[in-house]
Amino acid sequence: MSTIESSKDNAEVNDPAARPQPSLLRRLLVDRPEMMIILALVIIAGFFVAVRPDAFLSGINIRNMSIEAGMMMFLAVGMTYVIITAGIDLSVGSLLVLSGVCAVLVMRMIGIDHPAAPWVGLLVALGCGTLWGLLNGFFVAVTRLSPLIVTLASMGIALGIARLLSGGVDITGVPRSVVNTIGIGRVMGIPVIFLIATAFAVLAGVILHRTRFGLHTFAIGSNPQAAERAGIKVRRHLVMVYAISGFCAGLAGYITLSRFASTTIAGHSMDNLRAITAVVLGGASLFGGVGTMFGTSVGVLIPVVLASGLVIVGLPSFWQEVAVGIVLLAAVLVDQWRRSSRSR
Amino acid sequence: MKLARLGMAVAAMAVLVGQSHAQEERPKVELVLGIQIGFHEAIACGARAAAEEFGADVTVQAAKNYGPADQVPLLNSVLARSPDFIILDPTNRTSLVAPLMDVASQGVKVIAVDTTLDDTSMLTARIGTDNVEVGRQLARALAEQVGPEGGKVVMVGSSPGISTVDQRIQGFEEEIATIENIEFIGTQYAGNEVSQAQNMFSSLLSANPDLVGVASPSENPSMGVAGAIRNAGVSDTVSAAGVDASEAQIELLREGILDALVIQQPYEMGYQAVEAAVKVANGEEVAAESGTGAIIGTQTNIDDPEVSKYLYKGSCI
Numbered sequence: 285m286s287t288i289e290s291s292k293d294n295a296e297v298n299d300p301a302a303r304p305q306p307s308l309l310r311r312l313l314v315d316r317p318e319m320m321i322i323l324a325l326v327i328i329a330g331f332f333v334a335v336r337p338d339a340f341l342s343g344i345n346i347r348n349m350s351i352e353a354g355m356m357m358f359l360a361v362g363m364t365y366v367i368i369t370a371g372i373d374l375s376v377g378s379l380l381v382l383s384g385v386c387a388v389l390v391m392r393m394i395g396i397d398h399p400a401a402p403w404v405g406l407l408v409a410l411g412c413g414t415l416w417g418l419l420n421g422f423f424v425a426v427t428r429l430s431p432l433i434v435t436l437a438s439m440g441i442a443l444g445i446a447r448l449l450s451g452g453v454d455i456t457g458v459p460r461s462v463v464n465t466i467g468i469g470r471v472m473g474i475p476v477i478f479l480i481a482t483a484f485a486v487l488a489g490v491i492l493h494r495t496r497f498g499l500h501t502f503a504i505g506s507n508p509q510a511a512e513r514a515g516i517k518v519r520r521h522l523v524m525v526y527a528i529s530g531f532c533a534g535l536a537g538y539i540t541l542s543r544f545a546s547t548t549i550a551g552h553s554m555d556n557l558r559a560i561t562a563v564v565l566g567g568a569s570l571f572g573g574v575g576t577m578f579g580t581s582v583g584v585l586i587p588v589v590l591a592s593g594l595v596i597v598g599l600p601s602f603w604q605e606v607a608v609g610i611v612l613l614a615a616v617l618v619d620q621w622r623r624s625s626r627s628r
Numbered sequence: 629m630k631l632a633r634l635g636m637a638v639a640a641m642a643v644l645v646g647q648s649h650a651q652e653e654r655p656k657v658e659l660v661l662g663i664q665i666g667f668h669e670a671i672a673c674g675a676r677a678a679a680e681e682f683g684a685d686v687t688v689q690a691a692k693n694y695g696p697a698d699q700v701p702l703l704n705s706v707l708a709r710s711p712d713f714i715i716l717d718p719t720n721r722t723s724l725v726a727p728l729m730d731v732a733s734q735g736v737k738v739i740a741v742d743t744t745l746d747d748t749s750m751l752t753a754r755i756g757t758d759n760v761e762v763g764r765q766l767a768r769a770l771a772e773q774v775g776p777e778g779g780k781v782v783m784v785g786s787s788p789g790i791s792t793v794d795q796r797i798q799g800f801e802e803e804i805a806t807i808e809n810i811e812f813i814g815t816q817y818a819g820n821e822v823s824q825a826q827n828m829f830s831s832l833l834s835a836n837p838d839l840v841g842v843a844s845p846s847e848n849p850s851m852g853v854a855g856a857i858r859n860a861g862v863s864d865t866v867s868a869a870g871v872d873a874s875e876a877q878i879e880l881l882r883e884g885i886l887d888a889l890v891i892q893q894p895y896e897m898g899y900q901a902v903e904a905a906v907k908v909a910n911g912e913e914v915a916a917e918s919g920t921g922a923i924i925g926t927q928t929n930i931d932d933p934e935v936s937k938y939l940y941k942g943s944c945i
Contacts, residue, residue: 338710344734345708352701453787453817456722468726544696544723546789550819551697595689595705600945602692 318567318579320618324611325586332593339596347475351543352588354481357581358539359559360566361488362417362532364580365525367563368492369505370572371424371431373526376533377555378442379416383409383537384547385446385455392457402462409538410531416442417530421523431526439556446549456546467542477539484535488528489577501525505572558587561608565615586611655713655909657686657902658706662699662719662743664690664945666874667847667894671741672944674898675715682906687711690945694820696723703727707736713752713905715898717742721791725750739904741897744791751916753904757892758919759792763799763845766869769888769924770843771807773867778809779840784829784849786820796845796871810841818849825852826859833860840866847872850889854880873925874940881930889925891938896920 332340339345359376366373387409391401416438423434469476492498500521503511512518540548566583568575590611591604659675661668672688679686689706691698699719704727706714714736718724725747728738732750740754748754770781783800785793797815804812816832818825825844829852833839842857844850850870854877857863869888870877880886897920904914929935 336709339708342708342710344710345705348701348704348708351704451817452819454720454789456789463726468730540697544700544720545726546696546720546723548695548697548723550693550821551695591701592705592708595702596708598687598709601689601702601705 318576318582320622321565321567321579321582321586321615324615325582325589328586328593328611329589332589332596335597340593343473345592345596347470347473349585349588349592350478351475352591353581353584354475354478355536355539355543356555356558356562356584356588357481357485358532358536359555360562360580360584361485361577362529363559363563364566364568364575364577365488365492365501366431366529367560367568367570368501368572368575369522369525370508370570371522371525372435372560372570373420373529374432374435374556375416375420375439375442376529376536376559377552378439378446379413379530379533380537380540380555381547381549381552382416382442382446382449383412383534384541385450385549386412387538387541388455388457388547389449391459392455396457396459401459405459405462405541406538409541410534413530413532413534413537414527415530417527417533418523420530421526424526425519425522443549446547450547450549452549454547454549458541458545462542463545465542466539467545477543480539485577485581492577497521497524502573505574507573561587561612565612567615567619569619654683654685655905656709656711657684657713657715657905658709658711659686659688659898660699660703660706660714660716661688661690661945662717663692663694665847666876666940667742667872667892668717669942669944670894670940671717671898671901673942674895674900675902676898676944677895678899678902678906682903684902684906684909686902688945691719694719696720700724700727703731707731707734711736712909713737713739715739715741715901715905718745718791719743720789721746721794722789737905737908739901741901742792742894748916752908753901753914753916753918755897755900755904755918755920756792757897757922759795760799760802762792762871762890762892762922763796763801764803765799765890765922765924766796766843766845766871767800767803767807769890769926770841770867770869771804771810773869773887773926774810774841776809777840778807778811780811780813780836780838781841781843782813782832782836782839783815784825784832784842784844784853785815785817786825786846786849787817790846793845800843800845818852820846820848822848822852822855825849826855827852829853829856830859833857833862833866841869842866843869845871847874847877850886851876851880854885857885872940873938878925878930878939881925881927884927887926890922891925891935892922893920893938894940895938895942 387405390408391405394401420438423429424431466476500516504518508518562583563580565586566579587608590607594603595601675686689702691702696719725745729750732738737752740751742756785797818828842853844853853868863885867887870886871890873889873891907914925935
């Protein structure tokens, strides 16, 4: 469907006389990149609804998908900021694990039945993530190393430290109250994890799109030299952006603890790439300067819908990785076409 | 024309009635396995065989990595298919409690195979090996392979917190302490990756050149241990005993790198779990806990039909 439209539109571009007014669809696709990914999401979800409407639209599945999407959203929020500055943060999955391990260890130290334990644990997780993010930012912005290398190195260091602290094995000792109120908690049937993730994403989206801080983030991603000349403190801003990504990983680490009542050291090796996938699916450019929080939140949903939908229709869940890869490639290809047709 | 339409309607109704009738008798069972390896293939094969025999609709899913971060989302997804029963091997005794409570509260009955949980109140039945006994058998098998001269032995485990592994190590440690001339230098946890166990045991070999025996409580650590023994060329001096019997492990046993395997009966676990599900669906009582035994396989007896029928084979996931 979209390929037919696109070839027709291309033909129109090459023949200016035939096209005085761009079509509505074309305007939507070119000017609102998120539309493409929403279309893909609707097609994928529509397929599963058509095959198993009872199961796919059941309360259980909607709840399950909202939790999965919420979990991924925390990392994707930070990754959106980083990618808009033309950076990358590979350390988020390891940092999630490290923050969780630190939080559990501290909570065990003060006694998991202590009334302050959940709050202390949260502060430790957020502090650990933010500090690590500041370090990433320092090396990226001040020493001007490539963010790919900096965060690749700190990914290994963070996971290694997490394993050292925990003895390489998962540790339990998450306060029961945290598991009950956040991990499996619901408010009017809506999972608490989803509510927290939504509130967090809205806040981060408002900061990105409606404040000077967000504007500077886009400016640095588009052209750091120009941003510098325009008086933006580029280095300081970059350090803060990586700190935000670290903060998100710390928050994700704490929420993960509440969900599994234990650390899950081995379970997050692909989280960094999943977050990057979601952000790119959402229309952000790895070259910086382009991206929206709304697009990212749609991008988060695609792998989640595929994962549960494929299980529901009875296919092995391994197909999810194949399908996500294909959607990602298609999204980037369409994006490239979109850019070239806009620049013409 | 009208007659034809009527005929079609009747036929359609007959199909519908037939379907609903069949669904009443055949419980819908979802099997959510922790990983796709030989042991779990055998569980799935047993489940499918019992489904055929007793009448149940079994669907099988396996997680990508052994752990709650992969198993819980899978569990929640199959829940949306509104099954009557979920059979699973809990990959973590703490993390799975809350999700399974949730499953049970939706009216889905849960049967645990192989591993167990901190809190088993939501389980309809649990079918697995007596893992403390497996640990004792492992200790005796290792001692027999080491021989009367004895020496230093070590245990290489995957991770604490997996109930089967914890209990096997407990049984092993209790039993090995009672055996004369054997000096047990402790349990080392390597994680559930073959490569991690291989690295760890290579280091243990360098640190303890006088080591005469090693035990491991599950498949992946024993594969890693075997790799390290092969690399170091010490298969004649170091006896290795493991638990489980995947095709790769049997190959290593035939080669003489592994010397004894305590073989569980995962096929029986899958089979009995589905049998229990059908019984419960028909209103019969089932035991809350039931055990499947274990036997010891060595290079000499592995091809006996009495032993080889328990090997972990098949492709049922």
